[in-house]
Amino acid sequence: MKINKDSNSFSSSPFKEGMKSLLNKKVALTVIIILSAVYLLGIFSPLIAPYSYSETNLLNTQSSPSWDHIFGTDRLGRDIFTRIIW
Structure with a gap:
């Protein structure tokens, strides 16, 4: 064979x-x-993420994008970039 x-x-x-x-x-x-x-x-x-997901900063509400907050902050002072990642 x-x-x-x-x-x-x-x-x-x-x-x-x-x-x-x-x-x-x-x-x-x-x-x-x-x-x-x-x-x-x-x-x-x-x-x-540079900040905590639920960390608020009432002194820094609705800020525009900056070096500290790449996408800015929402009306409660939460970092938008961090919230998008999470």
Whole structure:
């Protein structure tokens, strides 16, 4: 009995085939990148956010964007950038 060396006796797993097919599609790859970025932002938000999520500063209400508050503050003095990240 001869073994044909040209034939591929080892097939890829369905997972590998699916990932290869998924990564070849530009829209799917874009969605994966965006979802990964949102997921990582959620995990690392306590390290990135400059203020606490619920910290209020009534002396600094509705301020415009500045170096202290990148997106400004809302009517309760909460940092908008921090609230967007959380």
